[in-house]
Amino acid sequence: MFRFLIKRLLLASTTLVAISIVTFLLFFAVPSSPAWVMCGRNCSPERIAQVEQSLGLDQPITKQYTDFVQGIFVGRTIDDAGTIRECEAPCLGYSFRSKEPVTDTITRSLPITVSIVGGAMVIFLTVGVGLGMLAALKKGTVFDRVAIGASVGFASTQTYTLGGVLLLVLVYSTGLLPNPHYTPITENPLDWASGMLLPWITLGLINSAMYARLSRAQMIETLQEDFVRTARAKGLSPGVVNRRHALRAAITPIVTIAGVDLGAYLGGVVITESVFSLNGIGREAAQAVTDLNLPIVMATVLLAAFFIVTMNIIVDMLYAVIDPRVRLG
Amino acid sequence: MSNTPAAADSRSPSTEDTAVAVVQPETAAKAFVGRSPGQLAWIRLKRDRTAFASFITVVFFILLAVLAPVISRLYGITATEGFSEKLTYQGLPTGYLGGISGEHWLGLEAGIGRDLFMQLIFGMRTSLIIAFLSATISIVLGVILGIVSGYFGGWVDQTLTWFTDFMLAFPFLVFALAIIPIINTASYDVGEEVPGSFRIAVIIGVFALFGWMTTARLVRGQILSLREREYVEAARAAGAGSGHILFKQLLPNIWAPILVSFSLALPGFIAAEAALSFLNIGVVEPTPDLGRLVYYGRQWLGTPDWAYFLIPATTVFIAVLAFNLLGDSLRDALDPKSSK
Numbered sequence: 282m283f284r285f286l287i288k289r290l291l292l293a294s295t296t297l298v299a300i301s302i303v304t305f306l307l308f309f310a311v312p313s314s315p316a317w318v319m320c321g322r323n324c325s326p327e328r329i330a331q332v333e334q335s336l337g338l339d340q341p342i343t344k345q346y347t348d349f350v351q352g353i354f355v356g357r358t359i360d361d362a363g364t365i366r367e368c369e370a371p372c373l374g375y376s377f378r379s380k381e382p383v384t385d386t387i388t389r390s391l392p393i394t395v396s397i398v399g400g401a402m403v404i405f406l407t408v409g410v411g412l413g414m415l416a417a418l419k420k421g422t423v424f425d426r427v428a429i430g431a432s433v434g435f436a437s438t439q440t441y442t443l444g445g446v447l448l449l450v451l452v453y454s455t456g457l458l459p460n461p462h463y464t465p466i467t468e469n470p471l472d473w474a475s476g477m478l479l480p481w482i483t484l485g486l487i488n489s490a491m492y493a494r495l496s497r498a499q500m501i502e503t504l505q506e507d508f509v510r511t512a513r514a515k516g517l518s519p520g521v522v523n524r525r526h527a528l529r530a531a532i533t534p535i536v537t538i539a540g541v542d543l544g545a546y547l548g549g550v551v552i553t554e555s556v557f558s559l560n561g562i563g564r565e566a567a568q569a570v571t572d573l574n575l576p577i578v579m580a581t582v583l584l585a586a587f588f589i590v591t592m593n594i595i596v597d598m599l600y601a602v603i604d605p606r607v608r609l610g
Numbered sequence: 611m612s613n614t615p616a617a618a619d620s621r622s623p624s625t626e627d628t629a630v631a632v633v634q635p636e637t638a639a640k641a642f643v644g645r646s647p648g649q650l651a652w653i654r655l656k657r658d659r660t661a662f663a664s665f666i667t668v669v670f671f672i673l674l675a676v677l678a679p680v681i682s683r684l685y686g687i688t689a690t691e692g693f694s695e696k697l698t699y700q701g702l703p704t705g706y707l708g709g710i711s712g713e714h715w716l717g718l719e720a721g722i723g724r725d726l727f728m729q730l731i732f733g734m735r736t737s738l739i740i741a742f743l744s745a746t747i748s749i750v751l752g753v754i755l756g757i758v759s760g761y762f763g764g765w766v767d768q769t770l771t772w773f774t775d776f777m778l779a780f781p782f783l784v785f786a787l788a789i790i791p792i793i794n795t796a797s798y799d800v801g802e803e804v805p806g807s808f809r810i811a812v813i814i815g816v817f818a819l820f821g822w823m824t825t826a827r828l829v830r831g832q833i834l835s836l837r838e839r840e841y842v843e844a845a846r847a848a849g850a851g852s853g854h855i856l857f858k859q860l861l862p863n864i865w866a867p868i869l870v871s872f873s874l875a876l877p878g879f880i881a882a883e884a885a886l887s888f889l890n891i892g893v894v895e896p897t898p899d900l901g902r903l904v905y906y907g908r909q910w911l912g913t914p915d916w917a918y919f920l921i922p923a924t925t926v927f928i929a930v931l932a933f934n935l936l937g938d939s940l941r942d943a944l945d946p947k948s949s950k
Contacts, residue, residue: 296779304785307792433938437931439881441888441904442923445911449919453912548781552885556908566784567889570791578788585781593779 289597293590300586305346308575332377349374373583374576378569383580386565393463394561396473397480397553398546402539404485409492410535416493417500417531418523428493435490444483444556451479461557484553488542496535503531533604537596544592548585647866647944654943661939667932675735682732687714687725689732689898694723700913708917719903720910720918730925732898737929740810740893741879744817749872751818752825757856759826760833767830774823782820783882787891789816806897813892817879825871832864866944873940877933884926900926 340348351357352372368375373383416428435443451458462476503509504527512526513519549563558564562581569577645653655661674681682688693714697703701721708717708726716726759770793812794804836842837860845859886892887901888908895902900922907919 296776299776300779307789433935434931437877437934438927439884439888439904439923439930441885441908442927445904445908445919445923449911449916453916545781549784551783551787551889555889563784567787567891570787570891573791573795582781582785582788585784586779589779589781 286594286598289594293594296590297583297587301350301583302346304579304582305349306342308579373580376574376576378572378574379577383576386577387562387580387584390560390562390565392465393559394547394549394554394563396463396466396477397484397550397559397561398543400474400477400481401484401488401546401550401553402543404481405488405492406539408485409489410496410532412489413493413496413498414500414528414531417497417504420501425497429497432490432493435487436494438487438490440483440487440550440552441556443487444479444553447479447483448556461559463559480550480553480557480559483556484550492535492539495538496531499534500527500531503527506530529603533600536603537600540592540596540599541589544589545585547588547592549581651866651943655939658939658943660935661943664932664935664939667928668936671734671929671932672738674731675738678731678735682728685728687728689724689728690896691725691728692723693718693725697721697723702910702913702915708915708921710917716921717917719906720913720915721906726903726918726921729898729903730900730922733900733903733922734925734929736810736893736897737880737883737900737926740814740817740883741876743814744821744879744883745872745875747814747818748821749825749868749875752822752871753829753861753868755822756826756829757833757860760830761837761852761856761860770826771830774826777820778823780820783885786816786820786882787886787889790886790891806893809893810897813883813886817882821875821879825868825875828867828871829864832867833860836860836863870937870941870944873937874934877930877937880926880933881930 348357352368352374356367356369356372358367368382369384371384373387375382376386379386412428412432416425419425448461452460458478459475461479464472464476466473508530509522509527512522517526547562549561549566551563551567553559554561554564555567562584566578566581568574569581697718697720703718703720703723705711705717708720710717714725714727716730718724719726719729755770755774759767790809790812793816794809797808798804842855842859845855850859883892883899884901884904887899888905890902890905893899893902903922904919904926907922910916911919
């Protein structure tokens, strides 16, 4: 277990370093003038020169990269036109557009993304997996067909379509729900939940469709396995066989996929956040792209990759815990 | 049923190396016809009603896209023509449901005043071109890398597998939407107009770059199991080179899963392209685009003109659904084991 962890961590850090180099090169070496891009259209040549200097763009690219990495681990100072800006330990750069360290933007928007993803996950892990398992047990019945038909439909639905229709019906036409908004859970849990309800339903339902199909297929396959037949032959009640024996085996691959999905979503659920105008990481990144706010773009890409890689490791470890057949070498 | 030709094909056609050998029953009461896996799949596909319906829908969308200029001529309105005189001073189309009338079948775009039906079919054209080219390029890339990695093994395989994992660790949507404007600004000087065709090429390139990994994995797995088969050994013993074995012996045996991944990649790329445009990144004016119509429509969702959002959004939904269903049916037909 320990050796496996070390090996995976090494591999993961190689991947992260490679991704950071690629993104760094793309964003800082490819544009002819990153300073111009970052400063904006109405930027005077003097200001561009200032930005160039404070970003260290006049220095060789390797120095720029090591400065960036140093900023992440020990922090750095950035000289913005004479004003020295302190950028503390996990320093991902300084945004000249928003005039604040990138870390501030991220700490502001990450809780929003986490709130959306957390709630949606609860929905698709209960509704989606539950429906899929039930459909597998009632295979061939009307319930099964309706569940599968609905899941095919929802799986082809775009987040913005479902989100837009829900907004139209529940907010704009009837006023049943308030416009989606973010209130920190520590301030007012009720308001937090009511503001997040629409994104939860939207992301939750669309993913439920995929999870229902997946868990149905998994459960059907498991129910045909020998150990399930053995359990039945022992005279165990169908409930015990389904819950204790089949479900446990069928759920393992689902946990893996849910973990990988969680990693991907934490990096920003761009479309969901955009439909509901919530300033999570994804919308912040999309906005930064439109404004060519490179430090934020770079930081969000890295953060998203970090979540993906980390969740992959966690899933691998978890796999060994819930599935005794897996032995980590 | 145990010895009918259909059951003889119960092995996946992807692992079938020759045409199906028909098991001769003891009593030759019925005449048996030898059928290739392709013919069997075609028979199964023809029996599938969902496949038929989704096929018709897909053909309908493709025809709309291909014939868009002809339809525009017959309809008498071009995609860029403005009808702002038919909008109220708030920019809303006059009439019901976003100004649907005999003249404007799907109404007008709020605020801009162009004909929505024309924007829709020309937008469909853009979406389908991007989706088809991205799917083709990414599948070809995936097949080549998968074959090379599975057949040669060793360090080649290890390197390619690491590279596949590495590419999968990229946050696709965030990265795609970040890289597209960067490439555009880097390739053209400050203030210079980026041509629409170049933007489309960049989108296709980025989609292909991030779309090949699943195909590569799939093909690699297939090749790993196929390369140990006797007929490959026979070819090698006969003195065939790697190129011959790869493309003449192995590739024809994995066309079924490749076809399925192609048909399932299409709706994925249609949706991804629309998602990019929904974020107002990617295809920009004046090139018509489905996702961008949804993006515009979203801004008018709180007004009485919600049809402006609903019409393009539903179109994307139906297109993706039809392509998905067709892909599912195709998979069921080609691989009887996977069917419900």
